[in-house]
Each structure stands twice: as structure tokens, then as C-alpha cells.
Amino acid sequence: MTFGARLAAAMDAHGPLCVGVDPHPGLLAQWGLPDTASSLVTFGDAVLEASTGACAAIKPNAAFFERHGSAGVAALEQLLGRAREVGLLTILDAKRGDIGSTMQGYADSYLRPGAPLEADSVTVSPYLGFGSLAPAFELAQEHGKGVFVLALTSNPEGAEVQHAIAPDGRAVAAVVADSAAALNSGASPMGSVGLVVGATVGDAVQRLGIELDRVNGPLLSPGVGAQGAGAAELSLVFGNARGCVLVNQSRGVLQAGPIVEKLREAVVAAAADVTSILRESQVERKG
Numbered sequence: 001m002t003f004g005a006r007l008a009a010a011m012d013a014h015g016p017l018c019v020g021v022d023p024h025p026g027l028l029a030q031w032g033l034p035d036t037a038s039s040l041v042t043f044g045d046a047v048l049e050a051s052t053g054a055c056a057a058i059k060p061n062a063a064f065f066e067r068h069g070s071a072g073v074a075a076l077e078q079l080l081g082r083a084r085e086v087g088l089l090t091i092l093d094a095k096r097g098d099i100g101s102t103m104q105g106y107a108d109s110y111l112r113p114g115a116p117l118e119a120d121s122v123t124v125s126p127y128l129g130f131g132s133l134a135p136a137f138e139l140a141q142e143h144g145k146g147v148f149v150l151a152l153t154s155n156p157e158g159a160e161v162q163h164a165i166a167p168d169g170r171a172v173a174a175v176v177a178d179s180a181a182a183l184n185s186g187a188s189p190m191g192s193v194g195l196v197v198g199a200t201v202g203d204a205v206q207r208l209g210i211e212l213d214r215v216n217g218p219l220l221s222p223g224v225g226a227q228g229a230g231a232a233e234l235s236l237v238f239g240n241a242r243g244c245v246l247v248n249q250s251r252g253v254l255q256a257g258p259i260v261e262k263l264r265e266a267v268v269a270a271a272a273d274v275t276s277i278l279r280e281s282q283v284e285r286k287g
């Protein structure tokens with residue numbers, strides 16, 4: 001089964017919510033945990049237990065694990081392995097990107113079955129050129145994995161690069177979206193090459209002529225909750241493409257911890273919220 005099909009099934013079953021696993025030092029403190037690698041295991045286990053069967057996926061952010069060195073990476077390995085065991089989809093937020101030969105190394109690290117850091121999907125950066133990401137797309141296709149390409153990020157600084165006009169007159173973000181659409185062409189219920197599109201980007205999608213409804217892949221949307229976006233922003237940004245949107249929430253949900261029952265209540269409430277926002281008048285996925 002392709003990643004696109006697995007994710008579509010999980011979104012239909014549990015709602016279009018992805019819970020971010022971001023063990024910020026401040027959140028660890030709020031949870032009564034010291035800022036150590038062993039706390040990451042406790043934190044990850046709690047988020048996993050609260051999220052399993054209550055949302056479509058989890059998204060561990062590599063940064064918060066790597067800051068603890070090898071012990072933090074071991075905690076990340078453990079989390080990814082446990083999620084695989086319980087059948088919860090993972091998006092490893094690593095935002096990798098490099099020349100093609102090195103990109104193969106990143107693809108092997110995160111998308112090759114049996115790799116210590118194997119995830120169901122990974123986030124990548126297209127700023128060495130969309131084509132440089134080919135090793136990740138190829139390995140993903142071979143093994144039923146997914147790739148999320150940064151298109152319009154949720155931070156305000158992203159615009160200087162992503163809104164820039166490429167030599168053919170399209171905005172850089174439109175080139176990324178069109179390239180993903182080409183890879184997803186004909187896939188059903190949706191393809192396995194997703195985009196990252198922040199819920200905070202205002203009318204950039206319309207202004208830049210980005211055809212999100214033609215991408216035919218998952219649209220991972222951070223920015224809801226702690227970064228200020230909500231229902232109105234999601235509707236503005238995604239319009240007719242909202243059937244493919246997977247909303248990420250990290251701090252907005254994680255602040256309900258450390259008690260797993262409270263955390264699960266927050267996950268269930270967030271999943272219900274995004275379901276009613278995005279699926280109220282269900283928009284068919286193309287494919």
C-alpha cells in the first residue's frame with residue numbers, strides 16, 4: 001500500500017490531525033521533567049499513548065531530539081519503532097535537503113526499511129532544487145513511504161525565498177507545488193509526495209497562483225494553535241484543497257500533558273475540531 005493510501009485511510013478513520021512531538025525544554029519543564037534524553041523517552045511514550053487511534057499521524061521534530069546528542073537520537077529511534085509497532089503513521093520532521101548523492105544518504109536514513117531511524121515519511125527542503133530530492137522520491141515510491149516538501153512555510157521569513165519569481169515567471173512555491181503534482185499524477189486516493197503549507201500564509205496561495213487542488217497529495221499544515229492560525233485561516237489558505245489537508249498541532253496539544261488521559265482528551269478535541277473545519281462540506285480528493 002502506498003503512503004498516500006495509508007495516510008488517506010488514517011485521516012478518514014481518525015480525522016486530519018497530526019500531533020507534533022516537540023519536546024521543547026519549556027514543555028519538559030511544564031511536564032515536570034528535566035531537560036535530559038531520558039525525559040524524551042517519557043515524553044514520546046506519553047504522546048504516543050495519547051495519540052494512538054485518536055489522530056492520523058505523529059510528527060517528531062528531529063531538532064528536539066538531536067540537541068541531546070546520541071542519547072536523544074536513540075530516543076527518537078525508540079519513538080519511531082514504537083509508533084511502527086502500534087501502527088501509528090510517522091512524519092519525521094527533519095527538513096533535509098542536499099545534492100543528489102548526499103540526498104541518497106538522507107533517504108536511506110529515514111525511508112529505507114530496517115534503517116534505525118526509519119519513518120513512514122520525512123520532510124525535505126527543495127532549496128537545492130526540486131530535482132535534487134529525487135533519491136527520496138524514488139526510495140519512497142519503492143517502499144510505500146512518503147515525502148513532504150516545504151512549499152509555503154508558516155514562518156514570515158519564508159516569503160523572501162518561497163514567493164520569489166523563478167526564471168519561468170512562476171513563484172518558487174508554485175514550481176514546488178507543480179513538481180509535486182507531476183509526481184502524484186494519477187495516484188488514488190492521493191499520491192505520496194506531500195507539501196508543507198503553513199496555515200499562517202494568508203492569501204499567498206491565491207496571490208501566487210499556486211494550484212493546491214491539483215497537487216493530489218497530502219498538504220501538511222503547521223501554524224494552527226501556538227502560531228495563531230485557526231479555522232478561518234485554514235479555510236482561506238486551502239479552499240477547495242481542504243480534503244487533502246493534514247493539520248499539525250504541537251504545542252497547542254502538548255501543553256495538556258503530562259497526564260496521558262488529559263493529553264488524549266486534547267488530541268481527541270483537536271481532531272474533532274479539524275474534522276469539522278476541513279470536512280464539514282467534504283471536498284473530494286482528486287486522483
Ligand SMILES: O=c1ccn([C@@H]2O[C@H](COP(=O)(O)O)[C@@H](O)[C@H]2O)c(=O)[nH]1
Pocket residue numbers: 020022061093152153154155196198222223224225226227248249250251252
Ligand atoms: O513551515 C513550517 C514547517 C514546520 N513547522 C514545524 O511544525 C511544528 C509546529 O509546532 P507548533 O507548536 O504547533 O507551532 C514545529 O515542529 C515546527 O518546527 C512549522 O511550524 N512550520
